[in-house]
């Protein structure tokens with residue numbers, strides 16, 4: 001049995017101070033829906049748990065620039081059903097409500113959702129090599145069962161995907177993650193928050209040890225008219241995505257004024273290429289153009305056997321999500 005200390009944080013500064021500098025020793029706890037599983041499997045073995053749920057970080061508030069800040073400890077359910085989120089950012093509500101189950105969404109927090117770990121089977125199985133769990137041990141998924149794994153941005157050291165649905169919609173919406181720690185506050189654009197695996201797959205985000213997510217800021221533009229979150233999965237609820245697409249369009253009649261396409265479950269982070277999107281601004285919103293965009297976004301995609309099906313599937317899903325967004 002491992003001894004674990006549990007403390008409620010009194011303030012963000014106090015939470016960060018309690019965390020200390022050794023990133024293996026401490027964990028903040030939000031809803032606990034991922035962390036406690038990882039502890040039961042002995043994948044994560046912290047000695048100190050710091051409960052941040054009593055901090056004043058659960059509000060949804062307007063920003064001076066016309067956007068919205070989602071508190072880090074607010075639950076996924078309370079965020080997805082918040083009237084401002086439903087009205088101004090329905091793409092985000094749709095993505096969040098496609099995740100997990102009602103019970104899990106009632107516990108899971110916004111900060112915890114962004115920091116949930118991959119669902120790679122080998123990561124959870126401490127009897128197998130895994131570079132993410134134990135750097136330098138190897139990657140069992142490369143030659144193993146890799147149906148859920150990455151086709152874009154992967155490396156020879158890790159082909160895991162990020163499982164969050166919320167993060168995919170946030171990527172399409174250009175959200176910003178606000179963090180605070182012993183060295184002060186900073187804001188990280190969502191596309192720079194999660195990292196590709198490279199040769200350090202155990203380093204998954206740009207957070208420093210002891211930094212706490214305090215909130216997630218949405219800019220004013222919410223694409224509330226033409227949007228769609230498409231999640232393809234093995235069963236219609238309570239399943240992680242095989243692939244997902246957060247699609248958003250701003251149209252002037254049939255001309256594309258703005259377009260966002262973020263992909264989920266295909267890479268170590270939500271996958272988005274703003275430079276590809278820009279090429280389609282001013283073009284007609286047609287299935288032919290959506291197919292061209294899908295081909296460009298997935299250039300270089302690689303399968304590892306069991307996940308080969310994801311390459312045609314993600315292309316078709318991009319076209320379908322954009323078509324649904326256009327016809328909304």
Ligand SMILES: Cc1cc2nc3c(=O)[nH]c(=O)nc-3n(C[C@H](O)[C@H](O)[C@H](O)COP(=O)(O)OP(=O)(O)OC[C@H]3O[C@@H](n4cnc5c(N)ncnc54)[C@H](O)[C@@H]3O)c2cc1C
Pocket residue numbers: 027028029030031032033034035036052072073076098099100101104107108109110111112113114115116163164165166211212213214238239240241
């Ligand atoms: C059966 C099952 C099915 C699921 N299906 C889906 C799905 O389809 N789609 C999906 O997106 N998710 C799914 N999930 C995952 C679920 O959404 C996550 O477990 C949840 O969002 C994590 O939030 P939490 O608050 O419980 O995090 P915790 O488990 O409390 O924490 C997760 C990590 O985040 C850290 N942390 C938490 N809050 C903060 C903070 N504010 N600042 C810094 N660090 C923090 C913790 O230290 C920990 O490392 C599923 C989970 C289960 C168990």
Ligand code: SF4
Pocket residue numbers: 118120121122123129130131132133138139140141142157158159160201
């Ligand atoms: S894909 Fe990544 S998480 Fe899965 S076994 Fe390989 S190194 Fe570990």
